[in-house]
Amino acid sequence: MTSRSIEQAVAALRRGEPVAIVDGPTILPLETATRAMLDHADPGGEANLLVSGARAAALGLGNRLAAADERMPVRIERCDWLDRDTAQALFDPAGDFSRGPIGPLTPLEAGPHDGAAIQLLGLAGLLPAAWLVEKAAIDIDPAALDEARRSVTLVARARLPLDDLPASQMAVFRDGATGEEHAALIVGAFEGRPPLVRLHSECLTGDVFGSLKCDCGPQLRHALRIIGDEGGGILLYLRQEGRGIGLANKIRAYALQDRGLDTVDANRRLGFADDERDYGVAAAILRALGADAVRLLTNNPNKVEGLEAEGIRVAERVRHHMPPNPHNAAYLETKKARSGHHD
Ligand SMILES: Nc1nc2c(ncn2[C@@H]2O[C@H](COP(=O)(O)OP(=O)(O)OP(=O)(O)O)[C@@H](O)[C@H]2O)c(=O)[nH]1
Numbered sequence: 001m002t003s004r005s006i007e008q009a010v011a012a013l014r015r016g017e018p019v020a021i022v023d024g025p026t027i028l029p030l031e032t033a034t035r036a037m038l039d040h041a042d043p044g045g046e047a048n049l050l051v052s053g054a055r056a057a058a059l060g061l062g063n064r065l066a067a068a069d070e071r072m073p074v075r076i077e078r079c080d081w082l083d084r085d086t087a088q089a090l091f092d093p094a095g096d097f098s099r100g101p102i103g104p105l106t107p108l109e110a111g112p113h114d115g116a117a118i119q120l121l122g123l124a125g126l127l128p129a130a131w132l133v134e135k136a137a138i139d140i141d142p143a144a145l146d147e148a149r150r151s152v153t154l155v156a157r158a159r160l161p162l163d164d165l166p167a168s169q170m171a172v173f174r175d176g177a178t179g180e181e182h183a184a185l186i187v188g189a190f191e192g193r194p195p196l197v198r199l200h201s202e203c204l205t206g207d208v209f210g211s212l213k214c215d216c217g218p219q220l221r222h223a224l225r226i227i228g229d230e231g232g233g234i235l236l237y238l239r240q241e242g243r244g245i246g247l248a249n250k251i252r253a254y255a256l257q258d259r260g261l262d263t264v265d266a267n268r269r270l271g272f273a274d275d276e277r278d279y280g281v282a283a284a285i286l287r288a289l290g291a292d293a294v295r296l297l298t299n300n301p302n303k304v305e306g307l308e309a310e311g312i313r314v315a316e317r318v319r320h321h322m323p324p325n326p327h328n329a330a331y332l333e334t335k336k337a338r339s340g341h342h343d
């Protein structure tokens with residue numbers, strides 16, 4: 001079997017096909033595995049499970065391992081009563097509040113490249129839980145995963161007239177890992193000093209439907225306003241819905257928030273970090289546009305650090321606050337209290 005692209009592996013996982021990490025595990029996502037595929041990939045019914053460290057912690061498993069670290073995935077040993085239906089209940093927190101505890105579960109230390117396997121599930125927008133099976137459809141080199149996560153290709157660029165803004169262009173970049181299309185809005189002209197830049201993470205609910213749960217829609221429009229007033233700048237519309245967990249998982253997180261969890265705990269219960277974004281793709285796009293130094297519109301220190309770690313100089317952080325509404329006030333407070341956001 002030849003090594004295939006990360007994009008193909010991501011598509012295979014979404015379709016419920018097993019993928020092998022070279023010198024690591026072969027995974028079949030719990031979320032998309034059909035019974036027929038599981039019968040094929042694990043005919044003996046012996047497959048162990050792999051979950052992210054955060055999900056293991058939510059299940060009360062993480063602290064039972066010597067090397068307890070929420071960033072380390074955890075394997076769960078297969079046992080007689082851990083049948084397929086029970087395993088389904090394990091990975092999906094929707095049932096966490098309506099059933100008794102599942103167990104006893106036996107956690108096992110992670111194997112080599114189990115972390116790459118969890119990353120791949122994340123790129124596919126799937127919950128971080130998989131069967132560890134024998135038969136794969138696709139082989140993936142873990143080094144290729146790292147490289148693909150930082151690569152973008154410019155696909156097209158054209159003029160885009162926008163209401164009340166100086167002459168603008170839209171450039172579309174294809175993501176080397178997921179195949180998703182990121183958009184760069186190049187507004188007006190910016191020669192001389194580092195351009196004003198906004199990294200906007202996709203938020204369907206806020207950007208399109210005007211959801212009051214977050215501040216994304218107003219932030220998006222206000223960023224364009226400020227950039228326009230400056231005469232020019234760049235807005236990247238990054239396909240990092242739900243701080244990188246994808247739309248389905250964000251709505252799962254909202255369902256947990258309906259039950260009282262805050263934005264951070266909801267992510268963790270699903271098995272994700274508070275924020276799954278990295279800024280390698282954003283840096284690659286900025287470099288392609290010739291913006292090696294920027295003035296960044298953000299309140300989030302991780303965006304500044306993330307860009308600088310990827311070699312883009314942040315000459316200045318420009319505050320980007322929106323007035324709260326009754327629905328998002330607690331969310332904005334949580335970001336300050338728990339995620340280190342600036343005032
Ligand atoms: N997982 C999750 N994502 C959310 C939630 N609310 C909003 N988002 C997502 O958060 C992202 C928006 O984050 P940003 O606007 O970049 O905000 P930020 O990280 O606070 O940083 P700045 O706005 O730059 O200060 C979007 O992808 C939203 O879909 C939530 O409760 N859970």
Ligand SMILES: [Zn+2]
Pocket residue numbers: 203205206207214215216217
């Ligand atoms: Zn939002």
